[in-house]
Amino acid sequence: MTKLLEWLFGVSVLGGVWASVTFDLFDLKLPQTYREVAWPMPLYLLVSFGCYSLATVGYRVATFNDCDEAAKELQEQIKEAKEDLRKKGLKM
Amino acid sequence: MASRKTSHPNRDNGDKYSVLLPTYNERENLPLIVWLLVKYFGESGYNYEIIVIDDGSPDGTLEVAEQLQKIYGEDKILLRPRAKKLGLGTAYIHGMKHATGNFIIIMDADLSHHPKFIPEFIAKQKKGNYDLVSGTRYRGNGGVYGWDLRRKLISRGANFLTQVLLRPGASDLTGSFRLYKKKVLENLVKQCVSKGYVFQMEMIIRARQLNYTIGEVPITFVDRVYGESKLGGNEIVSFAKGLLTLFATT
Numbered sequence: 001m002t003k004l005l006e007w008l009f010g011v012s013v014l015g016g017v018w019a020s021v022t023f024d025l026f027d028l029k030l031p032q033t034y035r036e037v038a039w040p041m042p043l044y045l046l047v048s049f050g051c052y053s054l055a056t057v058g059y060r061v062a063t064f065n066d067c068d069e070a071a072k073e074l075q076e077q078i079k080e081a082k083e084d085l086r087k088k089g090l091k092m
Numbered sequence: 093m094a095s096r097k098t099s100h101p102n103r104d105n106g107d108k109y110s111v112l113l114p115t116y117n118e119r120e121n122l123p124l125i126v127w128l129l130v131k132y133f134g135e136s137g138y139n140y141e142i143i144v145i146d147d148g149s150p151d152g153t154l155e156v157a158e159q160l161q162k163i164y165g166e167d168k169i170l171l172r173p174r175a176k177k178l179g180l181g182t183a184y185i186h187g188m189k190h191a192t193g194n195f196i197i198i199m200d201a202d203l204s205h206h207p208k209f210i211p212e213f214i215a216k217q218k219k220g221n222y223d224l225v226s227g228t229r230y231r232g233n234g235g236v237y238g239w240d241l242r243r244k245l246i247s248r249g250a251n252f253l254t255q256v257l258l259r260p261g262a263s264d265l266t267g268s269f270r271l272y273k274k275k276v277l278e279n280l281v282k283q284c285v286s287k288g289y290v291f292q293m294e295m296i297i298r299a300r301q302l303n304y305t306i307g308e309v310p311i312t313f314v315d316r317v318y319g320e321s322k323l324g325g326n327e328i329v330s331f332a333k334g335l336l337t338l339f340a341t342t
Contacts, residue, residue: 003258004340053252060248065235070312074206081127088163090123092156 018042108139109214110193110274113201114183115144117151121202126160126169128207136211143170143187147177180291184281188274197271202316205269209311213271216307223276223304226262226296227269227311234264234310243323250331254293257339261300262308265293266331269311276304289327290334297342 001009021038024030082092111129115122126142133140146154154173161169172190174183188196197213199205205227213225228234230251239247254265266289272280279302286294299306 002340002342003338007257053256057245057248057252060230060252061241061244064239064244064248065233065312067235067237067312067314070206070235071237071314074203074314077128078124078203081124085123085127085163090156090159090163092119092123 107195108141108193109133109195109197109210109271110187110191111140111142111197111199111210112184112187112191113142113144113199114180114187115146115149115153115157115201116177117149117153118201119149119151119153119156122153122156123160125201125203125207126164129210130164130168132207132210136214138211138214139193141168141170141191141193143172143191145183145187146171146173147183148173148175179287181281181284181287184277188278188281191274194274195271196274196277198277199269204313204315206312206314209269209309210271212309216309217271220305220307222307223273224296224299225271225307225309226264227267228262228264228308229267229311229313230263231308232310234312236313236315238315246323246328250328250335254335257335258297258342260297262296262306264308265296267311267313268292270295280304286334286337287330289331290338293334294338297338301342 018038018041020026021030022035024035085092113122113125118125122144129140129142144157146157148154154171157169157171161171170190172187174186184196184198195214195217197210199207209227213227216222217225229236230248236244236247251263251265254260255263258265276299280295280298283298284291284294296306
C-alpha cells in the first residue's frame with residue numbers, strides 16, 4: 001500500500017467514526033453532549049496538529065547545532081593539507 | 093616500529109571500502125578531500141580505495157586527480173571519468189562497476205562531508221550489521237555550519253513534512269553521506285528514478301520499503317568552503333514534486 005493510500009484509508013476511517021457520532025448515522029440514540037463534542041472535533045485536531053508542527057519545527061530550528069568547531073578544524077586541516085600536498089609535488 | 097602491526101587491527105578482516113567521489117569542477121576541493129580520506133583511513137587502518145568519477149569538468153579536475161593518483165598510488169586512487177555531466181545515479185552505477193570493495197561509501201567532494209566520520213560509520217555498521225549507515229545532521233551532535241535562519245527553517249520544515257508524510261524511519265533524507273553494503277546499493281540504484289536531492293531521499297525510502305536495516309551517525313555539515321551553495325526556488329519546487337511523487341508511489 002502506498003503512503004497516499006494509507007493516508008486516505010486513515011482519513012476515511014476517522015471521518016466515518018466522526019460522521020456516525022455527529023449525525024448518529026446508526027441511530028444509536030447517543031446523548032446530545034456526544035454529538036456536541038464530536039461536531040467541531042476535526043477543527044480541534046487540525047489546529048492542535050498545526051500548533052504541534054509549528055512548535056516542533058520552531059524548537060528544532062532554534063536547537064539546530066552551529067558547528068563552529070567543525071568549521072575551524074576543517075580550515076586548519078585545509079592549511080595542513082595544502083602544505084603537505086605541495087611537499088608531495090602537487091601542482092594546483 | 094614493532095607496534096606498527098598492532099596499530100592497524102582493522103586491516104586484515106577482509107572488508108574493503110570503496111569511496112565514490114562524483115566530481116564536477118572540484119579542482120580546489122578534490123586534493124583536500126583525498127588528503128583527508130587518506131589521513132583518516134590511514135589512521136583507522138581499514139582497507140580502502142577512492143574512485144573519482146569526473147564528469148568532464150572544464151576546470152581540469154581530472155588533471156588534478158591524475159596528479160593525486162601519482163602521489164598516492166593507482167591502487168588507492170582510481171579514475172573513472174565520463175565524457176559529460178550525467179545523473180548522480182548513473183555515476184554510482186558507473187563507479188560501482190569498478191569498485192573492488194564489499195562496502196561503498198558515497199559522499200560529496202566539496203568538503204561539506206568530513207572523512208573523520210567514516211570510521212564512525214564503519215563501527216556503526218559492524219555493531220548492528222546494518223545494510224546502510226546514513227549520516228544525519230538532525231540528531232545528537234550533528235549539525236550544520238554556514239546556514240542562516242531561512243535556510244535552517246526551510247531544511248527543518250521540509251524534513252518535518254517529509255517525516256509526517258512518508259514516515260521513513262531515518263532522520264536525514266536528503267543527506268548524501270552514506271555507507272552501503274555493495275549489493276544493497278546496487279539493488280537500490282536500479283530502483284531509483286529521481287534526480288538531485290530527491291534521489292538521496294528516494295534511496296532511503298526504498299531502502300526502508302525493501303526492509304533493509306538503517307543505522308545513523310550524527311555528522312557535522314560544513315557548507316561549501318569553496319564555490320557557491322545553492323538553495324533557490326527551483327530546488328524547493330523540485331523537492332516538493334519529488335516528495336509528492338514518493339508519497340503517491342511508495
